[in-house]
Amino acid sequence: xxxxxxxxxxxxxxxxxxxxxxxxxxxxxxxxxxxxxxxxxxxxxxxxxxxxxxxxxxxxxxxxxxxxxxxxxxxxxxxxxxxxxxxxxxxxxxxxxxxxxxxxxxxxxxxxxxxxxxxxxxxxxxxxxxxxxxxxxxxxxxxxxxxxxxxxxxxxxxxxxxxxxxxxxxxxxxxxxxxxxxxxxxxxxxxxxxxxxxxxxxxxxxxxxxxxxxxxxxxxxxxxxxxxxxxxxxxxxxxxxxxxxxxxxxxxxxxxxxxxxxxxxxxxxxxxxxxxxxxxxxxxxxxxxxxxxxxxxxxxxxxxxxxxxxxxxxxxxxxxxxxxxxxxxxxxxxxxxxxxxxxxxxxxxxxxxxxxxxxxxxxxxxxxxxxxxxxxxxxxxxxxxxxxxxxxxxxxxxxxxxxxxxxxxxxxxxxxxxxxxxxxxxxxxxxxxxxxxxxxxxxxxxxxxxxxxxxxxxxxxxxxxxxxxxxxxx
Amino acid sequence: xxxxxxxxxxxxxxxxxxxxxxxxxxxxxxxxxxxxxxxxxxxxxxxxxxxxxxxxxxxxxxxxxxxxxxxxxxxxxxxxxxxxxxxxxxxxxxxxxxxxxxxxxxxxxxxxxxxxxxxxxxxxxxxxxxxxxxxxxxxxxxxxxxxxxxxxxxxxxxxxxxxxxxxxxxxxxxxxxxxxxxxxxxxxxxxxxxxxxxxxxxxxxxxxxxxxxxxxxxxxxxxxxxxxxxxxxxxxxxxxxxxxxxxxxxxxxxxxxxxxxxxxxxxxxxxxxxxxxxxxxxxxxxxxxxxxxxxxxxxxxxxxxxxxxxxxxxxxxxxxxxxxxxxxxxxxxxxxxxxxxxxxxxxxxxxxxxxxxxxxxxxxxxxxxxxxxxxxxxxxxxxxxxxxxxxxxxxxxxxxxxxxxxxxxxxxxxxxxxxxxxxxxxxxxxxxxxxxxxxxxxxxxxxxxxxxxxxxxxxxxxxxxxxxxxxxxx
Numbered sequence: 006x007x008x009x010x011x012x013x014x015x016x017x018x019x020x021x022x023x024x025x026x027x028x029x030x031x032x033x034x035x036x037x038x039x040x041x042x043x044x045x046x047x048x049x050x051x052x053x054x055x056x057x058x059x060x061x062x063x064x065x066x067x068x069x070x071x072x073x074x075x076x077x078x079x080x081x082x083x084x085x086x087x088x089x090x091x092x093x094x095x096x097x098x099x100x101x102x103x104x105x106x107x108x109x110x111x112x113x114x115x116x117x118x119x120x121x122x123x124x125x126x127x128x129x130x131x132x133x134x135x136x137x138x139x140x141x142x143x144x145x146x147x148x149x150x151x152x153x154x155x156x157x158x159x160x161x162x163x164x165x166x167x168x169x170x171x172x173x174x175x176x177x178x179x180x181x182x183x184x185x186x187x188x189x190x191x192x193x194x195x196x197x198x199x200x201x202x203x204x205x206x207x208x209x210x211x212x213x214x215x216x217x218x219x220x221x222x223x224x225x226x227x228x229x230x231x232x233x234x235x236x237x238x239x240x241x242x243x244x245x246x247x248x249x250x251x252x253x254x255x256x257x258x259x260x261x262x263x264x265x266x267x268x269x270x271x272x273x274x275x276x277x278x279x280x281x282x283x284x285x286x287x288x289x290x291x292x293x294x295x296x297x298x299x300x301x302x303x304x305x306x307x308x309x310x311x312x313x314x315x316x317x318x319x320x321x322x323x324x325x326x327x328x329x330x331x332x333x334x335x336x337x338x339x340x341x342x343x344x345x346x347x348x349x350x351x352x353x354x355x356x357x358x359x360x361x362x363x364x365x366x367x368x369x370x371x372x373x374x375x376x377x378x379x380x381x382x383x384x385x386x387x388x389x390x391x392x393x394x395x396x397x398x399x400x401x402x403x404x405x406x407x408x409x410x411x412x413x414x415x416x417x418x419x420x421x422x423x424x425x426x427x428x429x430x431x432x433x434x435x436x437x438x439x440x441x442x443x444x445x446x447x448x449x450x451x452x453x454x455x456x457x458x459x460x461x462x463x464x465x466x467x468x469x470x471x472x473x474x475x476x477x478x479x
Numbered sequence: 480x481x482x483x484x485x486x487x488x489x490x491x492x493x494x495x496x497x498x499x500x501x502x503x504x505x506x507x508x509x510x511x512x513x514x515x516x517x518x519x520x521x522x523x524x525x526x527x528x529x530x531x532x533x534x535x536x537x538x539x540x541x542x543x544x545x546x547x548x549x550x551x552x553x554x555x556x557x558x559x560x561x562x563x564x565x566x567x568x569x570x571x572x573x574x575x576x577x578x579x580x581x582x583x584x585x586x587x588x589x590x591x592x593x594x595x596x597x598x599x600x601x602x603x604x605x606x607x608x609x610x611x612x613x614x615x616x617x618x619x620x621x622x623x624x625x626x627x628x629x630x631x632x633x634x635x636x637x638x639x640x641x642x643x644x645x646x647x648x649x650x651x652x653x654x655x656x657x658x659x660x661x662x663x664x665x666x667x668x669x670x671x672x673x674x675x676x677x678x679x680x681x682x683x684x685x686x687x688x689x690x691x692x693x694x695x696x697x698x699x700x701x702x703x704x705x706x707x708x709x710x711x712x713x714x715x716x717x718x719x720x721x722x723x724x725x726x727x728x729x730x731x732x733x734x735x736x737x738x739x740x741x742x743x744x745x746x747x748x749x750x751x752x753x754x755x756x757x758x759x760x761x762x763x764x765x766x767x768x769x770x771x772x773x774x775x776x777x778x779x780x781x782x783x784x785x786x787x788x789x790x791x792x793x794x795x796x797x798x799x800x801x802x803x804x805x806x807x808x809x810x811x812x813x814x815x816x817x818x819x820x821x822x823x824x825x826x827x828x829x830x831x832x833x834x835x836x837x838x839x840x841x842x843x844x845x846x847x848x849x850x851x852x853x854x855x856x857x858x859x860x861x862x863x864x865x866x867x868x869x870x871x872x873x874x875x876x877x878x879x880x881x882x883x884x885x886x887x888x889x890x891x892x893x894x895x896x897x898x899x900x901x902x903x904x905x906x907x908x909x910x911x912x913x914x915x916x917x918x919x920x921x922x923x924x925x926x927x928x929x930x931x932x933x934x935x936x937x938x939x940x941x942x943x944x945x946x947x948x949x950x951x952x953x
Contacts, residue, residue: 036554036596037584040547045612048543069522073514074586074617074633075570080510093576096549098586100571101621101632110511112548112572112586122510138519143548143617147575159548 008281008341018224023153025274028341029283032153039151039158043267046342047154049291050270051161055141057193057289058163058265061185067137067165072119074142075110081118084243090210091115094146096158112145117211117236117262120166121244128258130249131170135178139165154271155228155479162266168246168258172237175259179235182263183216186231194269195286195395196220196276197402198230199425199474201450206434213237219449219474221402222275225423227449227476230272233263271479276398277366283343284365286394287387294323294383295339299332299351309350312360312379319380321387323348340365345390346383366390366397410459412443415475419444423477427452429469431462439464440475449474482755482815492698497627499748502815503757506627513625513632517741520816521628523765524744525635529615531667531763532637532739535659541611541639546593548616549584555592558717564684565589568620570632586619591685591710591736594640595718602732604723605644609652613639628745629702629953636740642720642732646711649733653709656737657690660705668743669760669869670694670750671876672704673899673948675924680911687711693923693948695876696749699897701923701950704746707737745953750872751840757817758839760868761861768797768857769813773806773825783824786834786853793854795861797822814839819864820857840864840871884933886917889949893918897951901926903943905936913938914949923948 010028012020026032031047043051059069075098082088096112099105113119124136141163151157165182169175183200190196198218208215212234220230240246241257250256277284287293294316298309309325316323326335332349339347347363354360359372364386373382405424409415415426426446430436440446440463455472462469484502486494500506505521517525533543549572556562570586573579587593598610615637625631639656643649657674664670672692682689686708694704714720715731724730751758761767768790772783783799790797800809806823813821823835833846838860847856879898883889889900900920904910914920914937929946936943 033597033601035547035593037547037549037551037593040549042547042593042597043545045542045544048545051545052543068519069526070519071517071522071525071635073509073511073516074619075511075514077511095576096572096584097574098570099573100583102567102569109574110570119509119511119516123507123516127507145548161545 008337011280011282011341014223014280019152022271022275025278025282026153029343031270031274031283034153039148041153041157043161046291047270050273050285050289051267053289053291054193054269055163058185058189059141061189062139062163062165065137065181065185067139067167069140070138071140071142072113072116072123074113076113076116076118078109078111080122081111083118084121084211084240086239087115087117087211091146094148096145096147113142114144114146115262115264116140116142116164117166117240118244120262121240121246121260124168124258125244125246128168128246128248131251134248134258135167135169135174137165137167137178139163152271154267154274156268160267162264165261165263167261168241169260170248170250170256170258172259175237175261176235179214179216179233179261179263182261183218183231183233186218186233186263186265190218190220190230191395193286193288194273194276195288195391195398196230196272197395197399199450199452201452201474203232203450204437204448204473206437207448209234211236211239213239217450219425219476220272220276221405221425221476222272222479223401224275225405225477227425227478228268228272228275229449229478230269231263231265234261236260236262277394278343282341284394285343285345286391287345288391290322290343290345292322292324292342292344293387294321294346294348295335295344296323296325296348296350297332297335297339298325298327299349302352305350305352305355308355308375309348312348312350315379316383319384321380321383336363346386348383362386364390366393409463410461412439412464415440415443415446415463419446419477425449426475428463428473428475429457429459429461430471430473431465431467432470433465436462436464444477446475447478449476449478482811485754485756485815488697488754496745496749499752499756500627503817505744505748505757508627513622515627515631517635520765521744524747524759524763525741527763527765528667528743529637532659532663533615535663536613536637536639539611539655539659541613541641543614544612545614545616546587546590546597548587550587550590550592552583552585554596555585557592558595558685558714560713561589561591561685565620568622570619570621587616588618588620589736589738590614590616590638591640591714592718594736595714595720595734598642598732599718599720602642602720602722605725608722608732609641609643609648611639611641611652613637626745628741628748630742634741636738638736638738641735642715643734644722644724644730644732646733649711649735650709653688653690653707653735653737656735657692657705657707660692660707660737660739663739664692664694664704664746665869667760667762668747668750669762669865669872670704670746671869671873673924673926675926675948677706677924678911678922678947680908681922683708685710685713687713691924693899693950694746694750695879695899695950696746696953697875698749699879699951700749701899701952702742702746702749703923703952704743705737705739708735710734710736751868752817756815758868759817759819760865761819762865764796764817764819766796766798766816766818767861768795768820768822769809769818770797770799770822770824771806771809771813772799772801773823776826779824779826779829782829783822786822786824789853790857793858795854795857810837820860822857836860838864840867883937884935886913886938889914889917889920889937893920893951899923900949902937902947902949903931903933903935904945904947905939905941906944907939910936910938918951920949921952923950923952
């Protein structure tokens with residue numbers, strides 16, 4: 006039975022997306038243009054992502070710090086490419102109280118400048134290296150068109166900023182963190198991603214190279230999901246971050262940065278959710294089991310509470326819905342909110358010695374013995390849901406990945422069904438730009454481990470240098 | 480042996496404070512005027528406070544949300560007293576990208592306006608009440624004079640915003656959250672606080688009443704440490720937050736807000752720390768035990784690692800300092816950073832079947848059997864440190880609390896030794912303002928449970944209505 010508050014996914018994907026966001030109470034529009042409110046369900050999901058990633062960052066040796074939110078224009082301007090890239094998107098504070106400021110201050114669009122400035126004062130010797138810092142923060146980019154989670158003027162993110170003694174170490178860090186993101190997407194969000202290097206045109210302003218993980222949404226549109234940048238010594242030179250090396254020479258540090266944002270919530274929705282609302286992988290769901298007593302019998306409520314207690318003691322997050330509403334209403338609410346498992350406790354079942362588990366991903370109901378090991382049963386079911394979601398998403402992603410050898414093929418494919426377009430490329434920007442004429446296709450990443458096989462550029466037909474994944478993007 | 484990088488506390492308290500902040504690497508100045516950088520140690524302390532308070536908020540039924548950081552001027556202006564109170568302190572965004580904005584946007588100084596605006600759209604019936612929301616966020620108040628943690632232009636905090644069906648419920652919430660803060664200060668920060676209602680003059684802009692917890696620093700200066708506000712229906716009327724009551728009438732909600740900030744780190748420093756740097760109560764210390772192997776013997780390093788493993792498994796956060804520096808250097812570093820317990824593992828001790836525990840609060844060293852139950856020994860020591868810190872701070876606070884009956888007594892006391900001044904008051908603002916002439920004394924709070932005994936106002940000598948705590952403030 007379809008949830009009536011949600012537009013059909015195949016009918017109008019954009020409207021379906023917004024309906025899911027609203028129906029699952031993840032976010033709502035605010036009176037501030039381009040900014041949304043993270044409601045309790047959306048905020049809890051972000052907290053869970055944060056907690057998981059933060060643990061992974063700490064396990065790889067990183068520490069958290071917090072830098073000021075405002076950046077003086079002069080400081081921002083020290084590295085030319087960065088300011089050029091971000092100036093059109095900056096929000097500027099020009100007044101403090103009733104006075105005009107002498108120098109305007111940018112609301113941070115990203116914090117390379119502040120970290121670099123700080124490092125330049127702190128680092129003196131190779132003994133001070135590496136510095137492996139991260140911060141969780143809000144940023145602003147003054148976007149014209151916005152959509153909850155995917156693109157908003159203010160968003161929440163983390164930004165890692167590290168400095169190293171050698172190029173090798175910095176490059177290793179860049180790829181290590183790309184890999185942390187990849188693991189997080191696959192193991193926790195159950196989202197298969199491809200990874201690789203961005204082209205010169207698509208890389209981050211100021212970076213020597215940018216690495217990315219890219220996910221494919223249900224409708225075949227690509228989403229850049231997290232990025233990791235290698236800066237070489239660019240910022241070190243602009244901000245004068247020098248250290249006395251082991252050879253007692255003054256050297257510039259090698260630097261990286263890497264970030265992931267609330268946009269990941271958008272990815273979760275557009276990969277897993279369905280006609281009935283949100284679907285969440287159990288490993289990232291803030292609430293994992295909804296226990297619904299059927300009827301108001303005191304005995305039933307007591308049994309429901311007891312199951313909840315047992316589950317919570319084993320670190321499975323469950324809650325009992327004791328509100329004054331019909332079971333049907335409660336089922337629908339747990340469903341639209343994406344709770345992975347529903348546990349129904351009803352008199353008829355109990356008399357037969359049973360309880361019922363329902364899984365959100367397939368809708369399947371399973372009757373189990375009321376005295377069974379409930380922790381084991383729920384854990385097994387959650388593992389199965391987690392695996393099933395990753396598998397389904399991988400199949401969909403593979404079905405929507407198309408190899409094209411000519412522009413004609415690209416044209417036909419993108420108009421029939423968008424998806425990842427795998428095509429070879431000569432490496433010149435003219436050819437890259439040419440593809441934009443086909444519904445705005447951009448390069449997603451260079452598939453570095455993928456050998457050239459066809460040998461010809463999809464645009465110009467000259468010898469190809471790279472195997473590249475292309476796609477329409479959010 | 481005194482740490483030489485730290486000014487003596489009795490010589491220059493303000494300089495001592497800054498020296499402790501810097502030496503313990505809690506925060507550093509930034510290139511952004513009035514804003515500091517939270518370095519790893521300071522940020523970890525904030526994370527620990529956040530985690531503890533967040534658990535207490537969730538246990539009392541609250542959920543986290545996140546509101547936009549920018550507030551349109553027209554929205555901010557809807558409640559007259561709030562804008563009047565905050566306008567002189569707002570930072571204003573007037574440009575987005577290269578365009579001037581039609582309406583300027585305030586960087587949130589506090590978020591009553593956004594929560595009220597949101598609630599007005601969401602709440603329809605008494606069934607939607609209460610809403611018990613909190614957010615963790617950065618705020619800006621454009622201060623002229625700043626000092627790390629105590630007063631900075633940008634700071635981090637949490638702000639709870641709740642709405643209720645009845646006056647009684649909202650007032651209960653206001654006092655419940657005041658009590659949560661009080662418990663947190665006493666049980667975790669080991670800081671004794673007094674609590675009570677603010678006078679009309681000192682209450683929050685827009686509140687019907689403000690409740691506060693007030694701590695006394697080592698030097699006798701008071702610090703407002705957290706506040707809880709009862710708004711009645713003021714914002715409800717300004718922002719039109721109405722609901723259909725149980726009697727099917729449209730009613731305005733009753734509202735509260737409550738907040739605590741990174742300023743709490745300042746309180747920790749100024750209450751517990753000493754000539755050798757930071758002192759932290761074990762229950763709030765991000766790192767609780769520093770294990771220091773004396774000598775490079777492999778066997779010793781192995782034993783040190785093993786103690787660390789055992790402690791960490793029992794949720795005692797320990798680390799082994801294996802860096803290439805002398806034991807004396809490592810001792811001093813653990814000390815200046817406020818690690819509550821130091822565990823020394825050395826060959827001479829081991830040969831005698833011993834290891835050494837040193838406590839940060841008293842400097843005392845205790846030899847214990849190397850094969851004893853280390854978890855039990857450390858837990859007992861930490862309990863003792865926690866209790867000792869609270870006790871010492873309570874004795875100091877009591878020693879620095881003075882009862883004054885006349886302005887002459889106030890004058891003499893405040894010039895001899897500042898502290899909490901307990902004095903009776905007639906309730907008129909003229910008398911309250913008169914006290915400001917004595918080194919800026921302000922009312923801290925009305926001691927509601929404290930009976931009038933002397934019967935005369937400390938200023939005018941007329942009959943007193945309130946027993947009030949006064950003091951110089953940060």
